[in-house]
Amino acid sequence: MSVTQETLETSELINWTIFQELLLMDEDEEGFALSLVETFVQQANETFIKIEELINSNNTNDETLEKLSQLGHYLKGSAAALGLRKVQEQCERIQNYGKKDSFDNNEIANNARDNNDWIKCVNEAYRETRINFDKSKLLLSQYFQSEL
């Protein structure tokens, strides 16, 4: 199955308004969009490693949560800039759960009592982020016909 612009346009993973801008930039500089996406993938992978380290560190203090929140915020910004809507959403969850804020009225988050619970929430959001990231990566790999 080949991935065309139309596929991206209709994909719920992509915010087409934003992503379209990237593609337009290719007119001046060929491969610009792809290079940005590659940068993002690299950046995301680095961030994922850091997040996993924190989640698995058995440190459930506020500092850990704060760091997780910052990482979530960081990746959220990048994802948003590329229009990777779903990744962005999940990163926002990481960011807010890291601040112990059940902003989306999530059931688990609503019942979170202590830092441990919040770490679990972050972990859940992180899993979702990974899933959406992998999906997006696959989609974009196919679109650019390049291994990301």
Added chain:
Amino acid sequence: MVVDNIESSNDPEGNINNINDTNNINKTMIKEEDKEKGTIDTQSVPSQGSDFVKKLFTMLEENRFDNIVNWSDNGDSFLIMDTNEFTKQVLPCYFKHSNFSSFVRQLNKYGFHKVKISNEAKQKYQLENVWEFKHPDFNRFDKSSIENIKRKIPVKKDSNDNNSNNNNCNHLNSIRRLEDRINYLEKENSNLTNNITNLKSDSMKLNQKYNTLVVNLLTSKDINMSLSRSMECLYNSILQLGGRVSSEIEFPHLDLMDSNKLVNNQNTNINTNPNSNPTNPAINNDNNINNNNNNNNNHIHNNNTHSSINGNNHNQSIPNTNKSISVSPINNQIESHNSNQNINDNNNINNDPNTHLHIKSEPFDSNDIKLTSPNNALSEQERIRNRPKGSIIHILLVEDDDICIQLCRKFLIKYGCTVVVVNDGLSAISAVEQVKFDFILMDIVMPNLDGATATSVIRSFDRDTPIIAMTGSYHRKDLAHYSSHGMTDILGKPFTKDDLYMILKKHNINPVILDPPSAEPMQGHIHGHGHGNGQVQVQVQAQGHPQVLPPQQVQQVQQVQQVQQQNNNTTTTNNNNIPYNTITRKRASNPNDINSLNTIPIINTNNETLLTPSILQPTGMTPDVSVFTNPTNIDGLVVPSEVDVQEALATVDMDLLNVPDSEYGSMFKRQRNM
């Protein structure tokens, strides 16, 4: 007795609680009166002559507080000489409460009237605080008649029969209660206002301290850098003189590495952008300039004031043969910061012919120096001189996210801007201290120093450059927060090219359009920035504004007067008969070829002089001379006043956030739906 107690305990509370609107009050009052009536009916009606009046009479007869309350001379009224004392002393003694208004109400209920004292009499006898009350049946010499004084409150039947009367009475009472209430509220209000003023001054102080701290932080960071630089110099020279020495000295290798890394980071950030390198004067580096640089160097030694920027300039323009000069600004720096530094050692280094070892790190020098003056930012003129030549729109992008940087830079370059990228608030402050930007795009969440704080520091020496917050969160309270720190406007993330275009345009920056987002062509240009072929004559409004000088010439001098002289000299030697305040500018031959402007500006001829861009009058106003004559120092830190905040808030078009189809395009819509 019972009645009185009820009165005194109920009234004040009733006053405080039920005052929301008159109707309500009337209703509740009627209820209260009815209740009271009930108690009166059952208990105190038989004894007719009221305890209250009796007590009042006794009080006056006993005359224990004759300087506070006493009979009038003819005995048909009584006077309260001092209401305050009366409330404090007499009321608790006789009536078991200390509520004057309650006492007055009670008097009214029994048909006493306050006797009006004419203003004349008041002034004549100094009766300002005197209240006189009177009742036809209340007479010092006729004790029996007080039996006739009764509460005016109609009994239940009366209230049915005589509604209007009742209402009138209630109205009167409610008005009195309202008056009390108002008094109470006024007092409360003034208390609160006082509190607020106190809090405000406190927070002002804190703010000031905070800003000072930030600046101090910057200073110490810079001192650290220059120290580690000089350490490095020392280390290198010692190495060259004979490695033995280094092994004996415990040299903080790690620290050096760290600081190097820091400096390195700073540097690469700035240098990653091909346009950021403000000038490449090395291209037209001829003897003339070298000489000038030497002159400059002398200047540096003579007056330390603005050495840093000149050092900066020649670090970039001096060919390698001038190494010793490039080091000297550091000496200066060290001298000024740390008088006890090993100046001799450094001088040795200067004299050491082998100094070329740290030529490699020469860009660090310039950067180092760039960062060395947080508390005395360069003067306006110098900051303007430092702008890259040929840049029409010079933009600072403060952002820590690589992707955003790449995208945003790409957009901006498309609009014909030159872009300098830095990665955190501290670097942003340093950058703005050195160069005047037309426009600053500032991320909020960043390492080292957040965008809002950085802005407030920047605002202490640069009040007019638009600083735009780039952020994903723009709730009202965030907006207020940003505004209070001096940020001009907000650009929601993620943004499209059009969003960026709009924000530039909104702040009077005229992006050059490669592919216009709207059909409207941008041909109108402020302040004579023609974008056509050929030459544009620009008349500068005020005399003696050095900022309009060709940067290339200005760069070489320090004082304004010198600038003028030199300018005259150079213009004549350039065979270019331009009057001092008239600048001729040539544009690139092909106006559409923006890319040629985006790359490092090539200054190929001496007679092409470029106008300093629109930034001088960012809001389209005549430049304010005073702005340029007041270099800011550390004490001049600006704490945004309330008015400033209000003004700033006024410029943020809050409504736009609520209008999804506003000029900002769809980004708000996207955010709103989340």
